[in-house]
Amino acid sequence: METVFRGRVWKFGDNISTDLMMPGTETLGQLGLKQEVDWQAMARNCMQANRPGWAELVQQGDLLVAGRNFGCGSARPAPRFLKVLGISVVLAESIARVFLRNSVNLGFPALICRGISPAVEEGDILEVDISSGQVRNLRSGRTLEAEGFPQGSPPYDILMAGGLKPFLARGGRQSS
Numbered sequence: 001m002e003t004v005f006r007g008r009v010w011k012f013g014d015n016i017s018t019d020l021m022m023p024g025t026e027t028l029g030q031l032g033l034k035q036e037v038d039w040q041a042m043a044r045n046c047m048q049a050n051r052p053g054w055a056e057l058v059q060q061g062d063l064l065v066a067g068r069n070f071g072c073g074s075a076r077p078a079p080r081f082l083k084v085l086g087i088s089v090v091l092a093e094s095i096a097r098v099f100l101r102n103s104v105n106l107g108f109p110a111l112i113c114r115g116i117s118p119a120v121e122e123g124d125i126l127e128v129d130i131s132s133g134q135v136r137n138l139r140s141g142r143t144l145e146a147e148g149f150p151q152g153s154p155p156y157d158i159l160m161a162g163g164l165k166p167f168l169a170r171g172g173r174q175s176s
Contacts, residue, residue, distance in 0.1 A: 001107065001160050003131045005088040006138075007061040010054070011122040012047075016066050017073030018099065021046050022081050043081040060086035063126055067092065067117050071099020071110070079103040079110065089128050091116045091135060091146060104155045107163030111135075113146035131156065 023045050047054045064082060070092035071078065079102050082090065090103070090110040103110040109130045116135065120126065125138040133148025149156040161167035 001162060003160075004127065004129045005061070005063070005109075006125065006127045007063040007088050008059070009120050009122055009124045009126055010058065010062055010064050010087075011117070011120065012051075012064065012066040012070075013117075014067035014093075015069045015072055016047075016050075018071055018076040018078040019073050020050055021071075021078035022076045023049055039080060039084045043084040046081040046085060055085055058085045058087060061088050062086060063088060063128065064090045065092070065116055065120050065126075066090065068094045069096060070094065071096040071103075075102065077102055077106065079106050079108040083108045089130065091126070091128065093117055104149075104158050105164040107159055107161070107166070109149070109159060111146040111148060113144055115144055116146070119144055130159070 044055045064087050070090065073096070075098045079099065083106060088109070091113040092110070093112070093114055093116060095110055095112055100110055111128070111130060111133065113135055119140070119142055120137055127136045127138060128146070129148065131148050131151050133146040135144045135146050136142070149159060158164055158167045161170060
Protein backbone atom coordinates (compact mmCIF):
# COMPACT_ATOMS: atom_id res chain seq x y z
CA MET A 1 0.00 0.00 0.00
CA GLU A 2 1.20 3.48 -0.75
CA THR A 3 1.53 6.06 2.01
CA VAL A 4 0.84 9.27 0.05
CA PHE A 5 -2.54 9.82 -1.55
CA ARG A 6 -3.82 12.61 -3.77
CA GLY A 7 -7.49 13.00 -4.51
CA ARG A 8 -10.65 15.07 -4.83
CA VAL A 9 -12.58 15.91 -1.68
CA TRP A 10 -16.14 14.86 -0.88
CA LYS A 11 -17.25 16.78 2.19
CA PHE A 12 -19.68 15.61 4.88
CA GLY A 13 -20.74 17.06 8.22
CA ASP A 14 -20.80 15.81 11.80
CA ASN A 15 -22.18 12.53 13.15
CA ILE A 16 -22.04 10.51 9.94
CA SER A 17 -23.02 7.08 11.25
CA THR A 18 -22.18 3.63 9.99
CA ASP A 19 -25.93 3.29 9.35
CA LEU A 20 -25.65 6.00 6.67
CA MET A 21 -22.59 4.38 5.13
CA MET A 22 -23.93 0.83 5.24
CA PRO A 23 -27.70 1.21 5.38
CA GLY A 24 -30.67 -1.01 5.84
CA THR A 25 -31.76 -4.42 6.85
CA GLU A 26 -31.47 -5.56 3.23
CA THR A 27 -27.73 -4.92 3.36
CA LEU A 28 -27.33 -6.68 6.69
CA GLY A 29 -29.50 -9.56 5.52
CA GLN A 30 -27.29 -10.04 2.47
CA LEU A 31 -24.23 -10.18 4.69
CA GLY A 32 -25.74 -12.82 6.96
CA LEU A 33 -27.19 -15.09 4.30
CA LYS A 34 -24.59 -15.27 1.56
CA GLN A 35 -21.20 -16.90 1.41
CA GLU A 36 -20.19 -14.59 -1.45
CA VAL A 37 -21.13 -10.95 -0.97
CA ASP A 38 -21.33 -8.53 -3.90
CA TRP A 39 -19.71 -5.60 -2.09
CA GLN A 40 -19.74 -3.43 -5.21
CA ALA A 41 -23.50 -3.75 -5.63
CA MET A 42 -24.15 -3.20 -1.93
CA ALA A 43 -21.84 -0.17 -1.80
CA ARG A 44 -24.13 1.66 -4.24
CA ASN A 45 -26.36 2.32 -1.21
CA CYS A 46 -23.59 4.13 0.68
CA MET A 47 -24.81 7.54 1.99
CA GLN A 48 -28.10 7.09 0.09
CA ALA A 49 -30.20 8.46 2.96
CA ASN A 50 -28.35 11.76 3.28
CA ARG A 51 -26.86 12.14 -0.21
CA PRO A 52 -28.77 10.19 -2.86
CA GLY A 53 -26.68 9.22 -5.86
CA TRP A 54 -23.35 10.00 -4.20
CA ALA A 55 -21.96 6.48 -4.55
CA GLU A 56 -22.28 6.64 -8.34
CA LEU A 57 -20.24 9.87 -8.45
CA VAL A 58 -17.25 8.67 -6.43
CA GLN A 59 -14.12 7.97 -8.44
CA GLN A 60 -11.10 5.86 -7.58
CA GLY A 61 -8.73 7.86 -5.35
CA ASP A 62 -11.27 10.38 -4.05
CA LEU A 63 -11.04 11.48 -0.40
CA LEU A 64 -13.78 11.88 2.17
CA VAL A 65 -13.59 14.79 4.63
CA ALA A 66 -15.99 14.95 7.56
CA GLY A 67 -16.67 16.76 10.79
CA ARG A 68 -16.86 15.38 14.30
CA ASN A 69 -17.81 11.85 15.36
CA PHE A 70 -17.38 10.24 11.94
CA GLY A 71 -18.34 6.56 11.91
CA CYS A 72 -20.49 6.70 15.03
CA GLY A 73 -23.19 4.09 15.50
CA SER A 74 -22.84 0.36 15.17
CA ALA A 75 -19.81 -1.83 14.49
CA ARG A 76 -20.88 -2.53 10.91
CA PRO A 77 -17.84 -2.89 8.62
CA ALA A 78 -18.79 0.37 6.89
CA PRO A 79 -15.22 1.29 5.88
CA ARG A 80 -15.44 -1.57 3.37
CA PHE A 81 -18.15 0.29 1.42
CA LEU A 82 -15.98 3.41 1.21
CA LYS A 83 -12.98 1.35 0.12
CA VAL A 84 -15.01 -0.54 -2.50
CA LEU A 85 -16.31 2.75 -3.91
CA GLY A 86 -12.73 3.97 -4.39
CA ILE A 87 -12.32 6.37 -1.48
CA SER A 88 -8.60 6.28 -0.65
CA VAL A 89 -8.57 8.09 2.72
CA VAL A 90 -11.00 9.52 5.27
CA LEU A 91 -10.01 12.69 7.14
CA ALA A 92 -12.30 13.81 9.95
CA GLU A 93 -12.30 16.16 12.93
CA SER A 94 -12.86 13.09 15.12
CA ILE A 95 -13.54 9.42 14.38
CA ALA A 96 -15.48 6.87 16.42
CA ARG A 97 -13.12 4.26 17.86
CA VAL A 98 -14.86 1.22 16.40
CA PHE A 99 -14.87 2.81 12.92
CA LEU A 100 -11.17 3.61 13.24
CA ARG A 101 -10.38 0.06 14.35
CA ASN A 102 -12.49 -1.44 11.53
CA SER A 103 -10.73 0.86 9.04
CA VAL A 104 -7.26 -0.30 10.04
CA ASN A 105 -8.38 -3.94 10.11
CA LEU A 106 -9.73 -3.57 6.55
CA GLY A 107 -6.58 -1.84 5.30
CA PHE A 108 -8.37 1.49 4.83
CA PRO A 109 -6.71 4.71 6.11
CA ALA A 110 -8.87 6.98 8.29
CA LEU A 111 -7.10 9.85 10.04
CA ILE A 112 -8.15 12.37 12.65
CA CYS A 113 -7.32 15.84 11.38
CA ARG A 114 -8.51 18.67 13.58
CA GLY A 115 -9.40 21.77 11.59
CA ILE A 116 -9.94 19.88 8.32
CA SER A 117 -13.60 20.83 7.81
CA PRO A 118 -13.13 24.61 7.59
CA ALA A 119 -9.86 24.18 5.67
CA VAL A 120 -11.33 22.46 2.61
CA GLU A 121 -14.18 22.79 0.17
CA GLU A 122 -15.80 19.99 -1.76
CA GLY A 123 -13.85 19.40 -4.95
CA ASP A 124 -10.50 20.55 -3.53
CA ILE A 125 -7.53 18.31 -4.23
CA LEU A 126 -5.64 17.16 -1.16
CA GLU A 127 -2.35 15.36 -0.78
CA VAL A 128 -2.25 13.17 2.33
CA ASP A 129 0.74 11.35 3.81
CA ILE A 130 -0.73 8.73 6.15
CA SER A 131 2.63 8.09 7.80
CA SER A 132 3.59 11.66 8.72
CA GLY A 133 0.01 12.92 8.88
CA GLN A 134 0.74 15.86 6.61
CA VAL A 135 -2.33 17.06 4.68
CA ARG A 136 -1.85 19.68 1.97
CA ASN A 137 -4.68 21.47 0.17
CA LEU A 138 -3.40 22.03 -3.36
CA ARG A 139 -5.96 24.78 -4.06
CA SER A 140 -5.20 26.95 -1.04
CA GLY A 141 -1.67 25.79 -0.26
CA ARG A 142 -2.68 25.29 3.37
CA THR A 143 -1.08 22.41 5.29
CA LEU A 144 -2.59 20.63 8.29
CA GLU A 145 -1.27 17.89 10.53
CA ALA A 146 -3.41 14.78 10.98
CA GLU A 147 -2.74 12.02 13.46
CA GLY A 148 -0.78 9.79 11.10
CA PHE A 149 0.28 6.18 11.47
CA PRO A 150 4.06 6.28 12.09
CA GLN A 151 6.15 3.70 10.30
CA GLY A 152 6.68 0.65 12.46
CA SER A 153 3.56 1.19 14.55
CA PRO A 154 1.09 -1.73 14.68
CA PRO A 155 -1.67 0.19 12.81
CA TYR A 156 0.84 1.21 10.11
CA ASP A 157 2.03 -2.38 9.65
CA ILE A 158 -1.56 -3.65 9.42
CA LEU A 159 -2.45 -0.95 6.86
CA MET A 160 0.66 -1.68 4.79
CA ALA A 161 -0.24 -5.38 4.75
CA GLY A 162 -3.68 -4.52 3.33
CA GLY A 163 -5.57 -5.26 6.55
CA LEU A 164 -5.55 -7.56 9.55
CA LYS A 165 -6.12 -10.84 7.67
CA PRO A 166 -3.13 -10.39 5.33
CA PHE A 167 -1.05 -9.13 8.26
CA LEU A 168 -1.83 -12.25 10.30
CA ALA A 169 -1.30 -14.48 7.27
CA ARG A 170 2.29 -13.21 7.24
CA GLY A 171 2.60 -14.17 10.88
CA GLY A 172 1.98 -10.64 12.13
CA ARG A 173 5.28 -9.39 10.78
CA GLN A 174 6.18 -6.15 9.10
CA SER A 175 6.64 -6.24 5.37
CA SER A 176 10.23 -6.34 4.21
